[in-house]
Amino acid sequence: MGLVLNHPELFNDIGDVVRMFDPCPVTLTQDRTGRVLIHEVKKEEDRWRQRAELWEEGKLTAYEEREDPIPGGRPLIQKRIFRRAAKLCVYDLMRKATGKTLPWGSLTGVRPGKLFRDLAGQEGPEGAERILRETYDVSPAKIGLLRRIYSEQKPFLDSTDVRDVDVYIGVPFCRTRCVYCSFAAYAGVKEDLKTRYVDTLLREMEGVWQPLGDRLRVRSVYVGGGTPTALPVRELRRILQKAHALFDPMPEFTVEAGRPDTLNPEVFAMLKGEGVDRICINPQTMNPKTLQIIGREYGEGEIERAFDEARKAGFSWINMDVIAGLPGETAEDFEKTLARIRQLAPENLTVHTLAIKRASELKERLREYALAPVTEVERMLELSCETADALSMEPYYLYRQKYMTGNLENVGWGKKGSYCVYNIDTMEELTSNLAFGAGAITKRYFKKDNRIERAPNVRNLGDYFSRTDEMIDRKIKLFDPSVDIEGGRTYND
Ligand code: SF4
Structure with a gap:
């Protein structure tokens, strides 16, 4: 058009x-x-x-x-x-x-929760609901979801301090690349390059924290990717030990263990030994046919095997991710995956809606994949709500992405007492985020203006190695001590 x-x-x-x-x-x-x-x-x-x-x-x-x-x-x-x-x-x-009519009405932004909170701050929660209904045409079901999330998040967001940062440490390696992936995730990388990456990452972490650490307070640390466990155990251990050396006390420490083809008892024992609180074991689907279609090379039963090993290693805070609307899947397939998750009973469940992202193979070869109609994906999300209810979970964060099927949403569910602060903070953007690694984006929150300023890292590995000092400088300038942390001016104003 x-x-x-x-x-x-x-x-x-x-x-x-x-x-x-x-x-x-x-x-x-x-x-x-x-x-x-x-x-x-x-x-x-x-x-x-x-x-x-x-x-x-x-x-x-x-x-x-x-x-x-x-x-x-x-x-x-x-x-x-x-x-x-x-x-x-x-x-x-x-x-x-x-x-x-659209479930989210005219809302195109990625963070409807943020809008709800802003409106509730001005008009109260009932006023926020009315404005979403009357002005933005949001459906009653989605307004109800936002209202629940607002109450669950409130105590966490009310407790933020201007010095708070959440720390992200990115490891951009994976065993194979999933067809829907648009992240910085390199497959088939040799060990010496991984070691060089870790050397650089530790240098970046130290270079930034040394001048800034005294004036910041760590709320959570999240090691994500990629798949951090695609690193050799000794290399991942170096990262976790450096995190302790720099950021302790860490009230919350998550490692995205991700795919089961990178997990075994040795990995879990190391993660536990290094004080990791929360891990993610992400099936996305439990359907072997779909696993093949999306480019995940492990077989049926691998998720259960990894989950069982994690429990035996002592992990009592586990998240699982699923995606509604994967190529070739029906609501019935999705329900089978959910039934197996119900049996495993993780503490957190993150339900994504498939997004067809620009940099993904899925987008490039879209015609070759059979995607479910929007009504079927809506049914999948209803089923995920039933599963979350059965597991006594509440919705505690939500975000949307561009190019999502039916403009739907991703929802983080959790049992009370098991909410991931990192996820709440990054979605709601009321704290700063200090991010390390290729492609990671640091954000500083300016409370006075209620706005975010970004300092992105380069995504390409070669650039990351050769421009590490520049990445360090960017972050130091963004958090320049001469700039009032309450806001009003940034380094490039
Ligand atoms: S595991 Fe995640 S980061 Fe790695 S290729 Fe798949 S979607 Fe991308």
């Missing part, structure tokens, strides 16, 4: 809304023939007037008009409200034209 916009800077926002209703390619154009959406905004003294029209082969099929008062305040806030108003106008137009 062609988008004719008198504010071309709105292209991404409007394109996202159009794709929620119709996953067609969208282009910015001046050509008004064919299938086009025309969006115009006129700025008057105190208001924006918008008109959006949908044209098919020279015929006007639907239109929408809207006006919004221009709010006072800083340009950044005005810009945010302007973009939101434009999205709402186009959402109403597309809903009218297609007759479709």
Whole structure:
């Protein structure tokens, strides 16, 4: 579909809304023939007037008009409200034209929980529910989910301090690459390169923590990837020992053990011995046919074997990830996976909806894969709620990604007392995140402005090795001690 916009800077926002209703390619154009959406905004003294029209082969099929008062305040806030108003106008137009309703209404952002919390701060939880229903057209089921998450998260978010950081340590190696993966995850890497990576990572951690550590307080540490356990045991141990040396006391220490083809009693014994509290063993699916399709080379029963070994090693805080909507899967297949998870009874369960990400093999060869229709994936998510209920879990964090099937969501479930603080903090962005490793993104939270400033690391391994000092400097500057940690200015203002 062609988008004719008198504010071309709105292209991404409007394109996202159009794709929620119709996953067609969208282009910015001046050509008004064919299938086009025309969006115009006129700025008057105190208001924006918008008109959006949908044209098919020279015929006007639907239109929408809207006006919004221009709010006072800083340009950044005005810009945010302007973009939101434009999205709402186009959402109403597309809903009218297609007759479709969407579970998340007009919300396109990745963190609906954050919006709920902001609104609840201004209007109370009931007010937040009303605004989500009336302004954003969010379904009662999704509002109910947000309300539950809001109550579960509140004690954790109320306890944050401006000095708090969560620490992320990234290990970008995997045994094989899954078809849906878009992470920095290198498969088939030789051991000497892995050792070099760990050397560099430890240097980066030390180089950043040495000048900053005194003024920060660690809330949680998360070793993720990739698959950290794809490292030789001795190399992963070096990382965990360095984490203790720098960041102790660590109130929460997670290692993403990830795939069972990297797990055995020796690995679990080392993780336990190094004081890891929480591990993830991620089946994604327990269906052997799907495992083959998605590029995971281990067989049936491997997840149960790894889970059993982890329990025997003494782990009592285990997360499992599943993905709804994997190629070739039906709700019945998904239910079988959930039934086996119910038997294992982990403390946490993370339910993802398949996202077809740009850098993935799945996206490149999309036509070769049979994907379930949206209604089937919605059914899968309902089944996952039933499983979480059966395991006495509550939803405690939620996020959305671009290109998710049906614009649905990922939900973290947990038994009370087992919530992962790292996950809550990274989703809600009320604390800073200090991130190490290739492709890791450090974020500093500025409380006064309620905003985040980023310092990304390079993703390519060669660049990471040759530009380590620059990665260290970026983080030190971002957390520059001369900048008031309550906010107001950043190093590149
Ligand atoms: S295990 Fe995770 S990080 Fe590794 S290839 Fe699969 S999806 Fe990517």
